[in-house]
Amino acid sequence: MSLLKRTAAVGAAVAVLSLVLAAPAAAHVSVSSASAVQGGYAKVTFRVPNESDEATTTKLEVNLPAGTPFASVSLKPIPGWTMAAEKTKLATPIESHGSPITEAVTKITWTASGDAAIKTGQFQEFDVSLGPLPKVDQVVFKALQTYSDGTIVRWIDEPTTDGTEPEKPAPVLKLAAATDTPAAAPGATVTATADDAKDTGGTSWTGIVGIGLGLVALIMGLLAYQRAGKSTAAAATPASTTSAE
Structure with a gap:
């Protein structure tokens, strides 16, 4: 029997023994x-x-x-x-x-x-x-x-x-x-903190998404403006003449 098979057999035996020993305790x-x-x-x-x-x-x-x-x-x-x-x-x-x-x-x-x-x-x-x-x-x-x-x-x-x-x-x-602290006090504090965290978390994600969309719009606007500027400059430049003329 190979080492791998022996290890697997020992592991299976240990698992079965553990279940047998645990069964009476659960009852x-x-x-x-x-x-x-x-x-x-x-x-x-x-x-x-x-x-x-x-x-x-x-x-x-x-x-x-x-x-x-x-x-x-x-x-x-x-x-x-x-x-x-x-x-x-x-x-x-x-x-x-x-x-x-x-x-x-x-x-x-x-x-x-x-x-x-x-x-x-x-x-x-x-x-x-x-x-x-x-x-x-x-x-x-x-x-x-x-x-x-x-x-x-x-x-x-x-x-x-x-x-x-x-x-x-x-x-x-x-x-x-x-504990020395009344039982109701920690519960009320935790509840309030949890609600505040939910509200704050929602606002933060909304703000982040809004800022991200604003930055994307700004970048697209700048790129569009840049392309428009290049097109205008090309149109305003007169065609070059040859020396023969």
């Missing part, structure tokens, strides 16, 4: 958010894929961290699914908008009814609005996924310190650091 219950900032409110989405070839996913339980409770938790209805938020009395009350909060939601349960269960090769997303988000780098949500055959997959393993992925990783939400 984990996960959580994401478009804007999760420390101290703010956010809509988070729990994505639940069905990993079974025979059973459907009929229930999802998500545990919210009791150490950093959320004062506000709202659930988005999903057709065919019932939902329940379980509250727990807090050992240490938290404050929200100047008022003490003595209990908070610590578990959310979604249960499928009828044909709404997550089937093989499908996934479902569950949206939750919550806040204020704690001032930490990440929040771990331990989740339990129940199948129609009674199997329960416990996605509860916390992130490792060495960066390796645990066998059943819990969904982890990364939080961005808060």
